[in-house]
Amino acid sequence: MSAHITRRGFALLGATALAAPLAACGSDEQPAADETAAEDQPVVLYSGRNEELIQPLLDQFTADTGIKVDVRYFDSAEAAGLLLEEGDRSPADLFLSQDAGALGAVAKAGLLGELDADLLGLVPEQYRSSEGAWVGLTGRSRVMVYDPAKITADQLPSSVLDLTGEAWDGRVAIAPLNGSFQAFVTALRVTEGDDAAAAWLEGMADAPQLEKNGPIVEGVASGELEAGLVNHYYVYEMAAEAGVPVEEYGPALHYFAPGDPGALVNVSGVGALGDSAEKANVAALLDYLLATEAQTYFAETTFEYPLIEGVAGPAGQPALAELAGPAIDLNDLDDLETTVQMIQEAGLA
Template structure:
């Protein structure tokens, strides 16, 4: 069994402690309301913006280079994990130098929004994206969609034997045969969605059953996919686009690993989003708003389709070939803003030893 990857835990614990303290009400007085609308301050452009990116440099930098070429705006980027950057933003508070936060998932965005660290985005940005994939208060906007999937070894697992729900994964027939990445933000958002949809008690039982079932632990989605493709483990829980990237490199015909989408409404196939927000500390930075606006432009959305194989969230841009329609994967009663309760999920995973 692979060694449990726990080097991530420092950032997670920092986020948890900082996030809970940042969101807690003051002991002696009620917090004062803050006007976070973009129109509340005069916007100033200086052709420079700082971006905190929870997405990998290999995915983001080429697109940012296009933005700089088109606008003349220099983007100073700090790349790190979404959890690590969220912890830093909680610590920096309203003194953060960051103008834009690009997150790997909605959970981090929701937690930071609850802490009042984002400024509301104007309608010309938020209206470009389906309201189901952005915050209800315009504090952040979805950039791309990422479906959770079950990846399986097609040489050892027959299609008719695949789990039809996430609950089947904790059945005895899959003991020792399922790979997960519990320290990864996307896995934690999936568990958060399970909690939101089915309740804390059901989520506790599921995580407990998963641990009893001896899951194979990996650090990242990509490592899980490689393990399944190499025949090391029969099943894994990942995001869909990892398969498309590997298939592009090696050829679809050479892929032993295949994707399985569970029926609509099941948490195993929820669609989470990457998303962007402008920090309240830089609410007067016109360049920050231009960067977020660019991320939901047709040019950027097509880039994500072609280069990262993610779902575009702007109408009129076709999804990567072969993917099921985005609408067919939506969970009707899941508000992505509810994924902000990530701290509770981290406590649950800590309870059963999946993260420190």
């Protein structure tokens, strides 16, 4: 926990100590009234995840617990930027991000408090903050989606670095404004260095650029695009929306070679602002998101990898343990600002 958060914690502790004698002098009913008022407060959630994917789960949480959730939807990088701007003045209790990089940027600024050790212990060490500032909720693998009618299996590149070669010039779409792409570029910086990452971005200058991953998959399905870089689950989501089995939808997935930066296994995750995790309603939502019901929802509805034990992964996909991304600590994906600057300097955003 940062020194800043610790000072805030001491301030709250002091306020509680001063309030205790006053409460003792008042009515015996007052503490119960205060507790009831606190329980009635909604959890304020800044979500970098799509409303269509996360809102049904939050609605179920409210139905199950009676706790309301005030959700404000953003892109993950946008939400992180807003939290950095708001600082301690932010009304947010929780930040739900589609990638570890945005969570890391907010944690690096000292805005996230330490989560409960038991909650953190539900998730493997590689999928949570080393300082306890955030915890992964789902796993997602970077892949290349492609049209098998235009690209044969023997033509597929072993490395994402190959995509800047002449053979792939202008053929592989990207979403430079999307948080998952930015997290991948940050991983590329960590594994290959800034100079190599800048060269790769410049080499992708002729790539078709779309705003999000979904339209890339739709473009491949319609034949307008040959291929694109996305997270693994989009093909399954798009097939489900189209009402057809994934095998009949069209686009296929290519997993880059083990250890390649293009095979990054990232997480969606959540962190609590300041001391918000100490609030009963906030703690209840955190527990809910890492309970069996929610983790099963993610596997069956959003086709992501659950991160707790005892919940089966999404059908038809490699097991999480089989995915071999680059040897990288997700905590090192926290320099989002430089990554965005490099993407812009390459003319990709």
